[in-house]
Amino acid sequence: MGMLIYGLLTGILFGFLxxxxxxxxYDKQIGALRFQDMTIIKFMMSAxxxxxxxxxxxxxxxxxxxxxxxxxxxxxxxxxxxxxxxxGLLGYCPGTQGGALGEGRWDALWGIxxxxxxxxxxxxxxxxxxxxxLNLGNYGYLTIPQLIGVNRWLVxxxxxxxxxxxxxxxxxxxx
Amino acid sequence: xxxxxxxxxSWSPYIAGGLSGLVxxxxxxxxxxxxxxxxxxxxxAGMLGKLTxxxxxxxxEYFIRYLPKLDWQLMFVIGIFVGSLIASVWSGSxxxxxxxxxxxxxxxxxxxxxxxxxxxxxIIAMFGARLADGCPSGHGLSGIIQLAVSxxxxxxxxxxxxIIMTRLLYSGGNK
Numbered sequence: 001m002g003m004l005i006y007g008l009l010t011g012i013l014f015g016f017l018x019x020x021x022x023x024x025x026y027d028k029q030i031g032a033l034r035f036q037d038m039t040i041i042k043f044m045m046s047a048x049x050x051x052x053x054x055x056x057x058x059x060x061x062x063x064x065x066x067x068x069x070x071x072x073x074x075x076x077x078x079x080x081x082x083x084x085x086x087x088g089l090l091g092y093c094p095g096t097q098g099g100a101l102g103e104g105r106w107d108a109l110w111g112i113x114x115x116x117x118x119x120x121x122x123x124x125x126x127x128x129x130x131x132x133x134l135n136l137g138n139y140g141y142l143t144i145p146q147l148i149g150v151n152r153w154l155v156x157x158x159x160x161x162x163x164x165x166x167x168x169x170x171x172x173x174x175x
Numbered sequence: 176x177x178x179x180x181x182x183x184x185s186w187s188p189y190i191a192g193g194l195s196g197l198v199x200x201x202x203x204x205x206x207x208x209x210x211x212x213x214x215x216x217x218x219x220a221g222m223l224g225k226l227t228x229x230x231x232x233x234x235x236e237y238f239i240r241y242l243p244k245l246d247w248q249l250m251f252v253i254g255i256f257v258g259s260l261i262a263s264v265w266s267g268s269x270x271x272x273x274x275x276x277x278x279x280x281x282x283x284x285x286x287x288x289x290x291x292x293x294x295x296x297x298i299i300a301m302f303g304a305r306l307a308d309g310c311p312s313g314h315g316l317s318g319i320i321q322l323a324v325s326x327x328x329x330x331x332x333x334x335x336x337x338i339i340m341t342r343l344l345y346s347g348g349n350k
Contacts, residue, residue: 002245002313003206003331004246004247005250006205006206006208007205007247007248007249007251007254008253010198010206011251011253011255011256012254012257012261013198013249013258014198014210014255014258015255015259015262016258017186017191017195017258017262018195018258018259019254019262019263020186020262021186021187021190021192021195022182023191025275026277026278027277028277030275030341030345031277033334033338033341039188040188040327042188043188043191043192044187044192045309045343046190046192047191047195047217047316047318048190048196048207048315048319049196050192050197050199051197051202051319052196052319052320052322054200054344055200055203058200058203058204061307063204064204064207065203065207066211066321067207067319067328068317068321068325069308069323069325070308070322070325071181071325071328072325073328075273075306075307075308076308076325076329077301077305077328078303078306078307079305079306079308079332080307080328080330080333080335081303081313081332082269082306082330082349083297083299083300083304083306083333084293084303084333084337084338084339085277085300085339085340086296086297086300086301086302086336086340087296087336088340088341088343089293089295089296089298089299089340091275091293092293093310093312093314094213094215094300094304094311095212095296095310096202096255098253098256099284101256102256102257102259102260102261102262102263103229103259103260103270103271104203104269104271104272105272106215106264106271106272107275107286107289107290107293108288108293109270110289110291111293111294111297112180113297114293114295114296114297114298114301115216115298115301116299116301117294117297117301117303119213119216119305120218120220121218121298122301122305122306123221123235123238123300124235125296126235126237127236128231128317129306133331140198142324143322143323143325144261144324144327144347145322147324152322154271156322162281166212172223172343173190
């Protein structure tokens with residue numbers, strides 16, 4: 001029960017910030033894919049760099065438990081591509097479309113229904129996919145620092161520098 | 176970095192995003208939960224499926240892996256709706272809208288047309304997200320924060336797919 005309440009509270013905080021940052025709207029999501037308005041990238045990358053520093057900092061003291069997905073190229077690439085094509089049609093993503101509905105964008109309802117149907121279809125085809133597509137190019141649990149064989153803080157610093165350069169460029173271009 | 180603009184009650188996406196990063200850190204430290212959203216649609220599909228065909232749902236392996244029940248993440252996704260509703264009503268930016276502005280400019284103001292495309296987009300996006308094993312929250316935010324290669328690859332292909340689809344939909348300018 002406690003977990004359910006924490007989930008709800010965390011969601012409320014995140015939904016509040018998503019709405020404040022104006023990232024849940026179709027125009028913002030598609031605006032980024034059309035290189036016209038980079039609001040969602042600014043929001044996402046800001047969340048990522050703050051979270052990255054905090055999570056890795058606390059992980060060095062053993063205060064958090066990392067939990068990420070294995071690298072399975074067949075799944076990550078084909079699934080990623082399919083998601084992107086659907087996202088381009090819908091203009092909302094699974095986490096944020098509830099937020100879009102929350103601020104009155106009720107076309108998100110169709111997206112939510114579609115996603116429930118999509119999840120059901122996936123469950124139906126899962127046994128077939130399991131045999132044929134899934135597990136193609138399975139490299140297991142792999143992080144970028146492990147892949148290139150360097151200290152993770154080096155990767156964190158380079159990543160943050162890259163993101164800040166990207167932000168500067170966005171602001172210069174007025175994106 | 177712009178802090179305020181004409182949009183009533185909006186915050187800079189850098190600030191709202193950065194604060195979201197802090198919420199992620201607290202969530203992981205406190206409850207061990209990284210952000211994610213797409214699994215919730217599997218659980219929802221299972222719950223709805225149980226109403227119409229409980230035997231079928233009990234058979235499907237995918238619903239055994241992801242049991243149709245309320246969990247932290249599903250409450251988190253519901254919370255996003257609530258948080259966005261609070262933020263938008265409070266700041267006066269709540270607006271009932273069934274056809275996004277950018278969509279209307281290009282494809283007209285028919286909510287039926289928009290609804291059909293959104294529904295189909297939702298199906299494709301969720302099928303892809305389950306195949307990829309995550310969405311922009313699970314792979315994008317949580318995966319990249321942890322420097323997971325899977326997160327980075329999936330995120331790149333989310334955008335590749337999205338850019339291709341918006342090119343197809345919006346190339347040739349507005350009519």
